[in-house]
Amino acid sequence: MKITAFCCHNSLYGVGGAAKMTKAEVPGVHKVEIPCSGRLEPIYILKEFENGADGVVVVACPAKMCQLIHGSARMEKRIEYAKKLISDAGMEPERLMLFRPEPPTAPRLAEIIEEASAGFAALGASPLMAAV
Amino acid sequence: MPGKYHIETKEVPPRFNAVGRFGIIDLYETCARGCRNCVKKKCIYDIHKKEFDFAHSLDRPTEFMNECMNCLMCVQNCTRGALTRTQNPEYTWLGNEYWKPAIIAGIWKMAATAKLPVSGAGYGGPFSGPGFDSMWTDMSEIVRPTRDGIHGREYISTSVDIGGLPSNLEFSPGGELLGEESPVIELPVPFILEVPPLGQISKNVLEAMARAARGMDTLFALDAEDAEEFAAEFAGWLAPRVKNSAIENHAALIKSVRMVCLEDSPDALDAVACVKAINPGAVVRIRLALGDGVEARVVELVEAGAEAIQLSADINGDIAYSDGRVEFIKDAFRRIHSLLVDKCVRDRATLIADGGIAMAEHLAKIIICGADCASLGIPFLVAMECRMCGACSRGVECPVNMSEVPPEDGAWRVMNLAAAWRNQLLEVLGAMGIREARRLRGEFGRAMFCEDLERDTFQKIFAGA
Helix, strand or coil, rough: CCEEEEEEHHHHCCCCCCHHHCCCCCEEEEEECCCCCCCCHHHHHHHHHHHHCCEEEECCCCCHCCCCCCHHHHHHHHHHHHHHHHCCCCCCCHHEEEEEECCCCCCHHHHHHHHHHHHHHCCCCCCHHHHC | CCCCCCCCCEHHHHCCCCCCCCCECCCHCCCCCCCCCCHHHCCCCCCHHHHHHHHCCCCCCCCCCCCCCCHHHHHHHHHCCCEEEEEEEHHHHHCCCCCHHHHHHHHHHHHHHHCCCCCCCCCCCCCCCHHHHHHHCCCCCCCCCCCCCCCCCCCCCCEEEEEECCCCCCCCCCCCCCCCCCEEEEEECCCCEEECCCCCHHHHHHHHHHHHHHCCCCCCCEEEEHHHHHHHHHHEEEECCCCCCCCCCHHHHHHCCCEEECCCCCCHHHHHHHHHHHHHCCEEEEEECCCCCCCHHHHHHHHCCCCEEEEEEECCCCECCCCCCCCHHHHHHHHHHHHHHHHCHHHHEEEEEECCCCCHHHHHHHHHHHCEEEECHHHHHCCCCCCCCCCHHCCCCCCCCCHHCHHHHHHHHHHHHHHHHHHHHHHHHHHHCCCCCHCCCCCCCCCEHHHHHHHHHHHHCCCCC
């Protein structure tokens, strides 16, 4: 399974917590740390699918805990929009998963990815790549 | 008149998008869509358009462009407050507590363009800090750009000699020089290249460094087994690191090189004699790890005839002692240099500094502290785009695929960085009124040390001495 995880930095380590923790990594997963989930736009998600990802995971803060106040809420709308675009392209919208656990998420990131990859495994390989 | 020494440079863009520091979060759902005063179009660096093109480019992988120049014009002037400037988290993960992200980003810029990175935002930091930051160089000479510095008409030499000089010369009654001449290597830059102790060191990386050493006419220290591979093409610029027990196995290689590197051991001087028996014209460098009792060992080696001694700290320039004390490399060099001067044997051997040299100013500072030259590995690895993320040591895939660095481009990037550092060294020397890097060695009087100033100022007040 080729999985990409877009992770909000504050969600992973809590605010200012990165200095006390080691960088969260999950072997075999392309993890992209972003300063806030509001930085994520549908184009980045679509490009990951285009590049052959079987599933994309977004790890963000709960809406009320977003340091940028509206970042997480805006991201949720963008995820909905991206799911619609994926669906229109003939892929299952479940290939895009959103997780919003309470920060810090870094110690539990592997569990989150495992849960997501179980879901992606049920869907099988990306039909986009099969078509190619 | 011989031509001025010059390091050739060539602009080499990075293979991977460099990790930038600042990015803009655009909560475009908040946008009024028609205020006709869009700050994104007014960005003087055109960052918003560049980022749009960058994100929508089909030939790029999913990457975020973090090249915001941090002017905050768009953030302040957007009437709907839709934009926020943020720091790229990947930037904060670069390097470690010593090799700070700003140092790594600076090296990347110099390696790509050979130009010095200039930031116009002013310096808001403290005046003093740990390590080399507690040392201020005297740059009080009046500098005239037409006379001094990089483009000045007066030549400032950065050449250094590696090898020992005899303390006196003896002549026969007929006027002939008695005794053997000791070999000396003249390098046009005060550093040699060395395989760094970390990172993904592929064959391509080694070849790039060997090419760069040839391009700059300096030396590249690497393991003898690797050196055998490159000896046919680069022998004159290689300094193989030979195990004391394997000298005979590499006899052919030793015959063809100018410098051989050995590790310190109780039989180090016997090993030196073995190397000299194979190639009397080679300078032999002995490497010692700085730590307990190293001063006495250095004096012993120099008095016994060692020509070049490399003193190594860890990559951050720290030296750990058995009593738990940690000392920075510059302090150890000041002490060892002074000790050798007191013993009247300083010129008998070359001292090479290794560890903690991350910026051009560190090179000038370590020479002031008593080193003849430095051995540099990590800066040149970073020049080839290494992020010092430690992924290779954790078994994670290298984000910049160091194993596939094109040797030619890698060599250009190393030479670009070296040229930028040398230019900075020329400016420092020019501003000090010194015309030769050799003359800078051990010039403690041309620098101020924060710890000395604090001791002189406050000890008599608080300690009564």
